[in-house]
Amino acid sequence: MDTTLRDGEQTSGVSFSEGEKLSVAKVLLEDVRVDRIEIASARVSEGEFKGTQKVMQWAAQKGHLDKIEVLGFVDGKISLEWIAKAGGKVINLLCKGSYKHVTEQLRKTPEQHVADIKQVLYYADEMGIKVNIYLEDWSNGMRSSKDYVHFMIASLKDEKVERFMLPDTLGILDPDETYDFCLEMIENFPDVEFDFHAHNDYDLAIANVFHALKAGMRCVHTTVNGLGERAGNAPLSSVIATIKDHLKMKTGVNEAQLNKVSRLVESFSGIRIPTNKPLIGEYVFTQCSGIHADGDSKNNLYFNDLLPERFGRTRQYALGKTSGKANIKKNLKDLGIELDKESLKKVTDKVIELADQKETITSDELPYIVADVLENELFEQRVKVVNYSISYTMGLRPMANVSLEIDGKIYEEYSDGDGQYDAFVKALHKIYKRLDKIFPKLVDYVVTIPPGGNTNALVETVITWRNDHEFKTKGLHPDQNAAAILATTRMLNVIENEFNPTRLEELKNEK
Structure with missing residues (x-):
């Protein structure tokens, strides 16, 4: 389940317009083919309502309404009516997953909270809206109040709840804890469908997703480019590659479209993708070392399973002071240029000289460099x-x-x-x-x-x-x-x- 349009929009400074929400929703469901998307929080603003309504109208035409989810609150009918008016059919109900949250934030007993939730479930059933339950702060709940977590699931598992969603809300878990806590949920409640929702505060979101899946979870939450509050969520692209290559599992996701949705979200969010971000960063399929370029020309010695073509990318060879003749030669070959050894050395020396001056050098500038070094006017200033x-x-x-x-x-x-x-x-x-x-x-x-x-x-x-x-x-x-x-x-x-x-x-x- 991808929550770029809800949790991802909680990134500081990010706000998607109506048209942008619709564009991202279309690409996620029809091109990337994720299973579900969460697109909004109920009651936030008029703009949020209009954006949700726009996505729901499109989803209704395409038969995707059951795949579109909206975060709602334990507030009687208020969130449900907001979602119904927008055309939605699924609420992700935000409930409390730790004893500390229920007693200190809501100032209620666990029994009172369950009663309030059941009232919302009753209204949702009347209105024909499906319900998933978020157990907010579940990770802290498992650390400090396991009995409360077990009480909540045991009290609600026989109600009309599609899935229980287990968030590491503050990104506190390590992989071992994630594995143990997820396994405990699955073993104690084998008939319940669970999701795992990771945050990246310790840069462990992908490792925690990996261990949640090893423990038996079969649905995880992601965001495009790892957007999300504070340090963000588990990035969609990294999750998909990890599932396929390390866990040898299958998803319905079209990984060739991951780069497309990443660039789209980068453009709409205004949040730049770090150049070294795995799979989607600008330079992650770029070899800088001349030794690597030489090895690649000798039976792809520096390739791994993350072939760029899988993700709609191409392998490149950077031009810089560590490039060496092998990198230069590969770039020249792509441009249809062949040089003798002496000329190639001169061009290589010039590239190193420019790189030492901290100049950015792109392959498109190579013809200029060649023309300059070889003292001719092949690339004239027309x-x-x-x-x-x-x-x-x-x-x-x-x-x-x-x-x-x-x-x-x-x-x-x-x-x-x-x-x-x-x-x-x-x-x-x-x-x-x-x-x-x-x-x-x-x-x-x-x-x-x-x-x-x-x-x-x-x-x-x-x-x-x-x-x-x-x-x-x-x-x-x-x-x-x-x-x-x-x-x-x-x-x-x-x-x-x-x-x-x-x-x-x-x-x-x-x-």
Whole structure:
């Protein structure tokens, strides 16, 4: 069960719009094919209600209503009526899983709490709403008040409850405790369906999910990218890979779509995926060491079962000071470029020199480096920004005037925009539209300033573009807009040029 749209939305600063909730719900259920999703908390806000309603309307058309769940509270009919009005058919009822919570937060006895829950169960049955029960703070309950946990399940197991959901609400468990506590639940209540819900406060969520499944749990909760309150929840992608590769179990999840939903949620949430996050981070299928690249060329010596193609990714070989000739050679081969040993060494030395200066180097910049090192004009600057003026005046829309030279001819345009760089790009769009040229789509825009940098620090802007494939270009300048414009100019030259290996050979022979 994925709870990105409920528990994941409790990440600080994250709030999904109605359309975003619907988009993520569609991808999770129809592309990734998780079994169930939890999409909202009842009574939170009008926006939460409208988003829930939008997802429910789509789910009703597609036959998915039983897979859509909403968190509700022990409040008589109030949560139930909220869910019913939104079109929902399943409530995840938040009950207390520890004696401390029931007596100190609710200030009720266990018997009173059970009576209140049974009243909600009665109303839910009348309204045709299915009920799952969350035993909030269950992990602390198992540590300090096991008798209370057993009392709660024993009191409710014969009621109309579909599943009991066991959360490690504060992320306190270690793998051994998780295994023991889950096994205790299963052995004492063999006819009850349980879920396990891990939090990652000690960075043990995946290990705890692994041990919950070993103990016999057959449903676990996840979030895309590990979103969630505080340190987040167990990441969907890591859980799926662990289930398949380590536990040799099967799910209905299409792992080839995991990268797609991760990027979608990254975009909507505004929470960047760490570059080294397993399976979904930008660099996790990137080999940096030249030794590894050399080994991969000799019967894939540095491959493991996490082949990038499984997850809709591709293996890459980074360009940096540890790259070595093997990495450079693999990148050049992908670009259709072959160099002799002497030229390859020169290019490798140049890459190491740039990396020592802490410059980011992408494979798309290799033609520039090759052209520079071999002192030829294979990658000529066919596009130049002759001049530009960008302005921002308070209360008025930003404006840009651009003069662009393409193959010796000057083109000028102006445009307004939502920002200065946006106005600049829209002016370029006008020029390319006039020339009937395709302008790539901007996919991602990352600005990096060194930690502790001063106001005059160099800004590195790396922009990801997409035409028939994705590629990146970089600009470096003390001014952020200027850095972005440099990266954009480099992009224009990338799409205007075709690096020609045959011409390279001709020029080398001439030398």
